[in-house]
Amino acid sequence: MSKYLLNKFLFTIDRDPELVERYRNDPRGTVEWWESERAGVILNCPEAEQSTWPAFTPAEREALAAHDYVKLFELGAHNFLLLTLFIAVFERDYEEPLAFQREFAARLSHWSLPYPDIGT
Amino acid sequence: MAKIAAVIASTHHPFYYRASTWTGADRPPFADEWAAKIGAFRETLTRARPDLLVMVGSDHFHQLWLDNMPQFLIGKAPYYDANYYNEEREFGLPRMFLRGDEELSAYLLRQGIDAGFDLAFSNELRVDHSITCPLITLRPQADLPIVPIYTNIFAPPLPQPWRFVDLGKTIRRLVESWPSDKRVAIIGTGHLSLELGGPRQFGPHGPDPEFDRKAVEWIASGDLKSALAEVSLDSLWLPGNATHGFMDFMLMMGVAGEDVAADYSDSLDLFHTMEAYFTWYPAEAS
Numbered sequence: 001m002s003k004y005l006l007n008k009f010l011f012t013i014d015r016d017p018e019l020v021e022r023y024r025n026d027p028r029g030t031v032e033w034w035e036s037e038r039a040g041v042i043l044n045c046p047e048a049e050q051s052t053w054p055a056f057t058p059a060e061r062e063a064l065a066a067h068d069y070v071k072l073f074e075l076g077a078h079n080f081l082l083l084t085l086f087i088a089v090f091e092r093d094y095e096e097p098l099a100f101q102r103e104f105a106a107r108l109s110h111w112s113l114p115y116p117d118i119g120t
Numbered sequence: 121m122a123k124i125a126a127v128i129a130s131t132h133h134p135f136y137y138r139a140s141t142w143t144g145a146d147r148p149p150f151a152d153e154w155a156a157k158i159g160a161f162r163e164t165l166t167r168a169r170p171d172l173l174v175m176v177g178s179d180h181f182h183q184l185w186l187d188n189m190p191q192f193l194i195g196k197a198p199y200y201d202a203n204y205y206n207e208e209r210e211f212g213l214p215r216m217f218l219r220g221d222e223e224l225s226a227y228l229l230r231q232g233i234d235a236g237f238d239l240a241f242s243n244e245l246r247v248d249h250s251i252t253c254p255l256i257t258l259r260p261q262a263d264l265p266i267v268p269i270y271t272n273i274f275a276p277p278l279p280q281p282w283r284f285v286d287l288g289k290t291i292r293r294l295v296e297s298w299p300s301d302k303r304v305a306i307i308g309t310g311h312l313s314l315e316l317g318g319p320r321q322f323g324p325h326g327p328d329p330e331f332d333r334k335a336v337e338w339i340a341s342g343d344l345k346s347a348l349a350e351v352s353l354d355s356l357w358l359p360g361n362a363t364h365g366f367m368d369f370m371l372m373m374g375v376a377g378e379d380v381a382a383d384y385s386d387s388l389d390l391f392h393t394m395e396a397y398f399t400w401y402p403a404e405a406s
Contacts, residue, residue, distance in 0.1 A: 004186055017209075081181060083317035101322040104321065115357070118276065
Protein backbone atom coordinates (compact mmCIF):
# COMPACT_ATOMS: atom_id res chain seq x y z
CA MET A 1 0.00 0.00 0.00
CA SER A 2 1.43 3.35 -0.98
CA LYS A 3 -1.56 5.67 -0.85
CA TYR A 4 0.77 8.58 -0.30
CA LEU A 5 2.53 7.87 -3.58
CA LEU A 6 -0.78 7.47 -5.44
CA ASN A 7 -1.80 10.86 -4.15
CA LYS A 8 1.60 12.32 -5.03
CA PHE A 9 1.15 11.16 -8.62
CA LEU A 10 -2.35 12.64 -8.86
CA PHE A 11 -1.19 15.88 -7.21
CA THR A 12 1.89 16.46 -9.32
CA ILE A 13 0.14 15.63 -12.60
CA ASP A 14 -2.92 17.75 -11.80
CA ARG A 15 -0.91 20.92 -11.13
CA ASP A 16 0.99 20.82 -14.46
CA PRO A 17 -0.92 21.45 -17.71
CA GLU A 18 1.62 19.58 -19.84
CA LEU A 19 1.53 16.54 -17.59
CA VAL A 20 -2.28 16.49 -17.61
CA GLU A 21 -2.17 16.19 -21.42
CA ARG A 22 0.61 13.63 -21.30
CA TYR A 23 -1.33 11.50 -18.81
CA ARG A 24 -4.51 11.77 -20.88
CA ASN A 25 -2.76 10.73 -24.10
CA ASP A 26 -0.30 8.16 -22.77
CA PRO A 27 -1.29 7.02 -19.29
CA ARG A 28 0.89 3.91 -19.15
CA GLY A 29 3.99 5.68 -20.44
CA THR A 30 3.41 8.62 -18.11
CA VAL A 31 3.10 6.34 -15.07
CA GLU A 32 6.28 4.44 -15.99
CA TRP A 33 8.23 7.68 -16.54
CA TRP A 34 6.87 9.28 -13.38
CA GLU A 35 7.65 6.29 -11.16
CA SER A 36 11.22 6.05 -12.41
CA GLU A 37 12.01 9.77 -12.63
CA ARG A 38 9.68 11.72 -10.34
CA ALA A 39 8.35 9.49 -7.55
CA GLY A 40 11.30 10.18 -5.27
CA VAL A 41 11.44 13.93 -5.75
CA ILE A 42 10.68 15.64 -2.45
CA LEU A 43 8.74 18.69 -3.48
CA ASN A 44 10.52 21.21 -1.28
CA CYS A 45 14.03 19.74 -1.57
CA PRO A 46 16.68 19.99 -4.29
CA GLU A 47 16.14 17.23 -6.84
CA ALA A 48 19.45 15.61 -5.94
CA GLU A 49 18.15 14.95 -2.41
CA GLN A 50 15.57 12.38 -3.45
CA SER A 51 13.77 9.71 -1.49
CA THR A 52 15.07 6.28 -2.46
CA TRP A 53 12.14 4.09 -1.47
CA PRO A 54 8.78 5.21 -3.00
CA ALA A 55 7.26 2.62 -5.37
CA PHE A 56 3.77 1.64 -6.46
CA THR A 57 2.30 -1.76 -5.79
CA PRO A 58 1.41 -3.63 -9.01
CA ALA A 59 -2.30 -2.93 -8.43
CA GLU A 60 -1.67 0.80 -7.97
CA ARG A 61 0.53 1.02 -11.02
CA GLU A 62 -2.04 -0.78 -13.16
CA ALA A 63 -4.96 1.34 -11.90
CA LEU A 64 -3.11 4.56 -12.75
CA ALA A 65 -2.01 3.21 -16.14
CA ALA A 66 -5.61 2.19 -16.95
CA HIS A 67 -7.16 5.54 -15.88
CA ASP A 68 -9.23 3.32 -13.55
CA TYR A 69 -10.58 5.88 -11.08
CA VAL A 70 -12.98 3.34 -9.55
CA LYS A 71 -10.05 1.11 -8.60
CA LEU A 72 -8.08 4.13 -7.37
CA PHE A 73 -11.02 5.09 -5.13
CA GLU A 74 -11.00 1.53 -3.80
CA LEU A 75 -7.26 1.69 -3.16
CA GLY A 76 -7.79 4.75 -0.93
CA ALA A 77 -6.60 7.55 -3.21
CA HIS A 78 -7.77 10.93 -1.97
CA ASN A 79 -11.24 11.64 -3.33
CA PHE A 80 -10.56 15.31 -4.09
CA LEU A 81 -7.40 14.63 -6.08
CA LEU A 82 -9.13 11.84 -7.99
CA LEU A 83 -12.07 14.01 -8.95
CA THR A 84 -10.03 17.05 -9.92
CA LEU A 85 -7.53 15.25 -12.11
CA PHE A 86 -10.04 12.99 -13.85
CA ILE A 87 -12.30 15.96 -14.61
CA ALA A 88 -9.28 17.48 -16.36
CA VAL A 89 -8.63 14.24 -18.23
CA PHE A 90 -12.18 13.27 -19.26
CA GLU A 91 -14.68 16.12 -18.93
CA ARG A 92 -13.94 17.42 -22.45
CA ASP A 93 -15.22 14.14 -23.92
CA TYR A 94 -18.77 14.79 -22.65
CA GLU A 95 -21.21 17.25 -24.15
CA GLU A 96 -23.51 17.92 -21.18
CA PRO A 97 -22.21 19.93 -18.20
CA LEU A 98 -21.39 17.63 -15.25
CA ALA A 99 -22.01 14.51 -17.36
CA PHE A 100 -18.57 13.12 -16.54
CA GLN A 101 -18.98 13.90 -12.85
CA ARG A 102 -22.29 12.02 -12.85
CA GLU A 103 -20.79 9.05 -14.65
CA PHE A 104 -17.96 9.02 -12.10
CA ALA A 105 -20.62 8.84 -9.35
CA ALA A 106 -22.61 6.14 -11.15
CA ARG A 107 -19.55 3.96 -11.60
CA LEU A 108 -19.03 4.11 -7.83
CA SER A 109 -22.69 3.48 -7.03
CA HIS A 110 -22.00 -0.01 -5.66
CA TRP A 111 -20.20 1.69 -2.74
CA SER A 112 -21.89 2.61 0.51
CA LEU A 113 -20.34 3.76 3.76
CA PRO A 114 -17.76 3.26 5.00
CA TYR A 115 -15.72 4.23 1.95
CA PRO A 116 -12.08 3.14 1.65
CA ASP A 117 -9.82 4.87 4.16
CA ILE A 118 -8.05 7.89 2.61
CA GLY A 119 -5.74 8.39 5.58
CA THR A 120 -2.04 8.38 4.74
CA MET B 121 -8.31 48.10 20.67
CA ALA B 122 -9.48 46.78 17.32
CA LYS B 123 -13.19 46.36 16.76
CA ILE B 124 -14.79 43.36 15.15
CA ALA B 125 -17.00 44.97 12.54
CA ALA B 126 -18.63 41.75 11.39
CA VAL B 127 -18.36 37.99 11.66
CA ILE B 128 -19.30 36.19 8.46
CA ALA B 129 -19.60 32.50 7.67
CA SER B 130 -20.59 30.96 4.37
CA THR B 131 -20.11 28.15 1.96
CA HIS B 132 -17.59 28.76 -0.80
CA HIS B 133 -18.80 27.55 -4.16
CA PRO B 134 -16.12 27.79 -6.85
CA PHE B 135 -18.74 27.80 -9.65
CA TYR B 136 -20.28 31.08 -8.49
CA TYR B 137 -17.85 33.27 -10.40
CA ARG B 138 -18.57 31.53 -13.68
CA ALA B 139 -22.32 31.16 -13.06
CA SER B 140 -22.71 34.83 -12.24
CA THR B 141 -20.59 36.17 -15.10
CA TRP B 142 -21.75 33.94 -17.93
CA THR B 143 -24.30 35.51 -20.25
CA GLY B 144 -26.67 34.30 -22.95
CA ALA B 145 -27.23 30.59 -23.48
CA ASP B 146 -24.35 29.65 -21.18
CA ARG B 147 -25.92 31.35 -18.17
CA PRO B 148 -27.46 28.66 -15.94
CA PRO B 149 -31.12 29.05 -14.95
CA PHE B 150 -30.33 29.44 -11.25
CA ALA B 151 -27.75 32.21 -11.78
CA ASP B 152 -30.06 35.20 -11.33
CA GLU B 153 -31.48 34.00 -8.00
CA TRP B 154 -27.99 33.09 -6.81
CA ALA B 155 -26.54 36.47 -7.80
CA ALA B 156 -29.40 38.29 -6.07
CA LYS B 157 -28.74 36.39 -2.85
CA ILE B 158 -25.03 37.13 -3.08
CA GLY B 159 -25.80 40.81 -3.64
CA ALA B 160 -27.79 40.97 -0.42
CA PHE B 161 -25.10 39.02 1.43
CA ARG B 162 -22.38 41.34 0.11
CA GLU B 163 -24.24 44.31 1.55
CA THR B 164 -23.89 42.83 5.05
CA LEU B 165 -20.11 43.22 4.80
CA THR B 166 -20.19 46.58 3.02
CA ARG B 167 -22.32 48.16 5.75
CA ALA B 168 -19.84 46.95 8.42
CA ARG B 169 -17.17 49.28 6.92
CA PRO B 170 -14.22 46.94 7.57
CA ASP B 171 -10.59 48.07 7.29
CA LEU B 172 -9.18 44.59 6.94
CA LEU B 173 -10.31 40.99 6.67
CA VAL B 174 -9.25 37.92 8.63
CA MET B 175 -10.11 35.06 6.29
CA VAL B 176 -10.45 31.44 7.39
CA GLY B 177 -10.25 28.77 4.71
CA SER B 178 -8.45 25.61 3.70
CA ASP B 179 -5.83 24.87 1.09
CA HIS B 180 -7.14 22.30 -1.38
CA PHE B 181 -3.81 20.54 -2.03
CA HIS B 182 -2.26 23.52 -3.75
CA GLN B 183 0.66 24.72 -1.67
CA LEU B 184 0.27 22.49 1.38
CA TRP B 185 1.10 18.86 0.76
CA LEU B 186 1.25 15.54 2.57
CA ASP B 187 5.03 15.71 3.08
CA ASN B 188 4.59 18.58 5.54
CA MET B 189 0.97 19.21 6.48
CA PRO B 190 0.06 21.82 9.09
CA GLN B 191 -3.21 21.59 11.01
CA PHE B 192 -3.66 25.35 11.53
CA LEU B 193 -1.58 27.92 9.67
CA ILE B 194 -1.56 31.72 9.55
CA GLY B 195 -0.16 33.62 6.60
CA LYS B 196 2.26 36.42 7.46
CA ALA B 197 3.24 38.12 4.24
CA PRO B 198 2.97 41.59 2.72
CA TYR B 199 1.10 40.24 -0.30
CA TYR B 200 -0.71 37.11 -1.42
CA ASP B 201 -1.04 35.95 -4.96
CA ALA B 202 -4.17 33.92 -5.39
CA ASN B 203 -5.72 31.08 -7.35
CA TYR B 204 -4.07 28.28 -9.27
CA TYR B 205 -3.97 26.83 -12.77
CA ASN B 206 -6.31 23.97 -11.90
CA GLU B 207 -8.87 26.42 -10.45
CA GLU B 208 -8.66 28.47 -13.63
CA ARG B 209 -9.04 25.26 -15.65
CA GLU B 210 -11.98 23.81 -13.74
CA PHE B 211 -13.85 26.86 -12.45
CA GLY B 212 -12.67 29.74 -14.63
CA LEU B 213 -11.41 31.60 -11.54
CA PRO B 214 -9.27 34.68 -12.20
CA ARG B 215 -5.77 35.21 -10.83
CA MET B 216 -5.89 37.71 -7.97
CA PHE B 217 -3.41 39.77 -5.96
CA LEU B 218 -4.11 40.71 -2.36
CA ARG B 219 -2.42 42.83 0.23
CA GLY B 220 -1.57 41.37 3.63
CA ASP B 221 -1.44 42.89 7.11
CA GLU B 222 1.75 41.58 8.68
CA GLU B 223 1.15 43.38 11.95
CA LEU B 224 -2.08 41.53 12.68
CA SER B 225 -0.59 38.28 11.33
CA ALA B 226 2.33 38.61 13.73
CA TYR B 227 0.02 39.44 16.63
CA LEU B 228 -2.24 36.45 15.99
CA LEU B 229 0.74 34.12 15.66
CA ARG B 230 2.53 35.26 18.82
CA GLN B 231 -0.59 35.49 20.96
CA GLY B 232 -2.16 32.38 19.46
CA ILE B 233 0.92 30.28 20.19
CA ASP B 234 1.00 31.65 23.73
CA ALA B 235 -2.68 30.77 24.07
CA GLY B 236 -1.97 27.11 23.38
CA PHE B 237 -2.23 26.73 19.59
CA ASP B 238 1.08 25.71 18.05
CA LEU B 239 0.29 27.56 14.85
CA ALA B 240 2.27 27.07 11.67
CA PHE B 241 3.05 30.12 9.61
CA SER B 242 3.87 30.96 6.02
CA ASN B 243 5.79 34.00 4.75
CA GLU B 244 4.98 33.17 1.12
CA LEU B 245 1.50 31.81 0.67
CA ARG B 246 -0.44 31.56 -2.53
CA VAL B 247 -4.04 31.33 -1.40
CA ASP B 248 -6.71 29.37 -3.24
CA HIS B 249 -10.46 29.50 -3.83
CA SER B 250 -11.34 28.98 -0.17
CA ILE B 251 -10.07 32.55 0.33
CA THR B 252 -10.90 34.04 -3.06
CA CYS B 253 -14.49 32.74 -3.38
CA PRO B 254 -15.65 34.76 -0.37
CA LEU B 255 -13.78 37.77 -1.71
CA ILE B 256 -15.54 37.36 -5.05
CA THR B 257 -18.92 37.15 -3.31
CA LEU B 258 -18.37 39.67 -0.50
CA ARG B 259 -15.69 42.12 -1.67
CA PRO B 260 -15.06 41.64 -5.39
CA GLN B 261 -12.90 44.75 -5.60
CA ALA B 262 -10.50 42.88 -3.25
CA ASP B 263 -9.19 46.18 -1.95
CA LEU B 264 -8.70 45.36 1.72
CA PRO B 265 -5.66 43.73 3.33
CA ILE B 266 -6.19 40.18 4.53
CA VAL B 267 -4.82 37.80 7.12
CA PRO B 268 -5.38 34.26 5.82
CA ILE B 269 -5.85 31.41 8.29
CA TYR B 270 -5.80 27.88 6.93
CA THR B 271 -7.24 24.83 8.62
CA ASN B 272 -6.77 21.19 7.69
CA ILE B 273 -10.21 19.79 6.87
CA PHE B 274 -8.79 17.70 4.08
CA ALA B 275 -5.96 15.34 4.92
CA PRO B 276 -6.50 12.95 7.85
CA PRO B 277 -5.60 12.92 10.68
CA LEU B 278 -7.59 16.11 11.30
CA PRO B 279 -7.98 18.16 14.48
CA GLN B 280 -11.14 17.48 16.49
CA PRO B 281 -14.24 19.65 15.94
CA TRP B 282 -13.98 21.17 19.41
CA ARG B 283 -10.49 22.33 18.55
CA PHE B 284 -11.85 24.32 15.60
CA VAL B 285 -14.41 25.91 17.94
CA ASP B 286 -11.73 26.77 20.48
CA LEU B 287 -9.52 28.30 17.80
CA GLY B 288 -12.47 30.43 16.68
CA LYS B 289 -13.04 31.66 20.23
CA THR B 290 -9.33 32.44 20.53
CA ILE B 291 -9.23 34.35 17.24
CA ARG B 292 -12.17 36.44 18.43
CA ARG B 293 -10.49 37.24 21.73
CA LEU B 294 -7.14 38.04 20.12
CA VAL B 295 -8.57 40.35 17.47
CA GLU B 296 -10.49 42.19 20.17
CA SER B 297 -7.27 42.62 22.18
CA TRP B 298 -5.16 43.79 19.21
CA PRO B 299 -3.89 47.30 19.95
CA SER B 300 -5.20 49.00 16.83
CA ASP B 301 -8.03 51.29 15.84
CA LYS B 302 -8.92 49.10 12.85
CA ARG B 303 -12.31 47.61 12.12
CA VAL B 304 -11.78 43.93 11.42
CA ALA B 305 -14.21 41.59 9.71
CA ILE B 306 -13.63 37.90 10.37
CA ILE B 307 -14.82 35.80 7.45
CA GLY B 308 -14.69 32.02 7.24
CA THR B 309 -15.98 29.58 4.69
CA GLY B 310 -16.63 25.87 4.74
CA HIS B 311 -19.19 23.38 3.55
CA LEU B 312 -22.45 21.83 4.58
CA SER B 313 -22.98 18.24 3.40
CA LEU B 314 -20.75 17.66 0.41
CA GLU B 315 -19.52 14.71 -1.62
CA LEU B 316 -16.56 15.03 -3.99
CA GLY B 317 -15.00 12.06 -5.73
CA GLY B 318 -17.61 9.62 -4.43
CA PRO B 319 -20.88 7.91 -5.44
CA ARG B 320 -23.12 10.66 -4.02
CA GLN B 321 -21.49 13.59 -5.83
CA PHE B 322 -23.32 16.05 -8.08
CA GLY B 323 -26.84 14.96 -7.28
CA PRO B 324 -29.86 17.28 -7.50
CA HIS B 325 -29.25 18.50 -3.92
CA GLY B 326 -26.56 18.23 -1.30
CA PRO B 327 -25.97 14.59 -0.36
CA ASP B 328 -27.71 14.95 3.02
CA PRO B 329 -30.50 17.58 3.13
CA GLU B 330 -31.39 16.60 6.70
CA PHE B 331 -27.85 17.34 7.90
CA ASP B 332 -27.96 20.63 6.00
CA ARG B 333 -31.24 21.61 7.66
CA LYS B 334 -29.85 20.90 11.12
CA ALA B 335 -26.51 22.56 10.37
CA VAL B 336 -28.15 25.77 9.14
CA GLU B 337 -30.22 25.86 12.32
CA TRP B 338 -27.14 25.34 14.53
CA ILE B 339 -25.24 28.13 12.79
CA ALA B 340 -28.12 30.61 12.61
CA SER B 341 -28.89 30.18 16.33
CA GLY B 342 -25.28 29.80 17.51
CA ASP B 343 -26.14 26.39 18.92
CA LEU B 344 -22.62 25.15 19.53
CA LYS B 345 -23.81 22.73 22.18
CA SER B 346 -25.91 20.72 19.70
CA ALA B 347 -23.30 20.95 16.97
CA LEU B 348 -20.57 19.65 19.25
CA ALA B 349 -22.85 16.92 20.63
CA GLU B 350 -23.77 15.59 17.18
CA VAL B 351 -20.62 16.17 15.16
CA SER B 352 -17.48 14.06 15.36
CA LEU B 353 -14.65 13.27 12.97
CA ASP B 354 -16.33 9.91 12.32
CA SER B 355 -19.87 11.27 11.97
CA LEU B 356 -18.88 13.82 9.35
CA TRP B 357 -18.26 11.06 6.80
CA LEU B 358 -21.97 10.20 6.87
CA PRO B 359 -23.41 13.36 5.23
CA GLY B 360 -20.78 13.23 2.47
CA ASN B 361 -17.08 12.51 2.07
CA ALA B 362 -16.10 16.21 1.92
CA THR B 363 -18.28 17.34 4.84
CA HIS B 364 -15.34 17.85 7.21
CA GLY B 365 -15.32 21.37 5.78
CA PHE B 366 -18.23 21.94 8.16
CA MET B 367 -15.61 22.30 10.88
CA ASP B 368 -14.71 25.69 9.42
CA PHE B 369 -18.33 26.70 10.05
CA MET B 370 -17.88 25.44 13.62
CA LEU B 371 -14.75 27.58 13.93
CA MET B 372 -16.80 30.58 12.83
CA MET B 373 -19.51 29.68 15.37
CA GLY B 374 -16.71 29.92 17.94
CA VAL B 375 -15.85 33.37 16.63
CA ALA B 376 -19.50 34.48 16.69
CA GLY B 377 -20.07 33.18 20.22
CA GLU B 378 -22.13 30.49 21.92
CA ASP B 379 -25.90 30.98 21.53
CA VAL B 380 -25.43 34.19 19.58
CA ALA B 381 -27.97 34.19 16.76
CA ALA B 382 -26.87 35.46 13.36
CA ASP B 383 -28.20 38.87 12.38
CA TYR B 384 -28.43 37.76 8.77
CA SER B 385 -29.10 34.24 7.54
CA ASP B 386 -29.90 32.95 4.09
CA SER B 387 -29.52 29.75 2.09
CA LEU B 388 -29.97 28.42 -1.41
CA ASP B 389 -30.63 24.83 -2.44
CA LEU B 390 -28.39 24.35 -5.48
CA PHE B 391 -27.55 21.30 -7.51
CA HIS B 392 -25.19 19.16 -5.39
CA THR B 393 -24.90 21.54 -2.41
CA MET B 394 -26.83 23.71 -0.02
CA GLU B 395 -25.33 27.18 -0.02
CA ALA B 396 -25.63 29.15 3.22
CA TYR B 397 -24.76 32.70 4.28
CA PHE B 398 -24.55 34.17 7.81
CA THR B 399 -23.50 37.51 9.28
CA TRP B 400 -23.22 38.60 12.90
CA TYR B 401 -22.67 42.17 14.07
CA PRO B 402 -21.05 42.27 17.48
CA ALA B 403 -22.87 44.81 19.65
CA GLU B 404 -19.78 46.93 20.19
CA ALA B 405 -19.10 47.24 16.45
CA SER B 406 -21.64 49.90 15.55
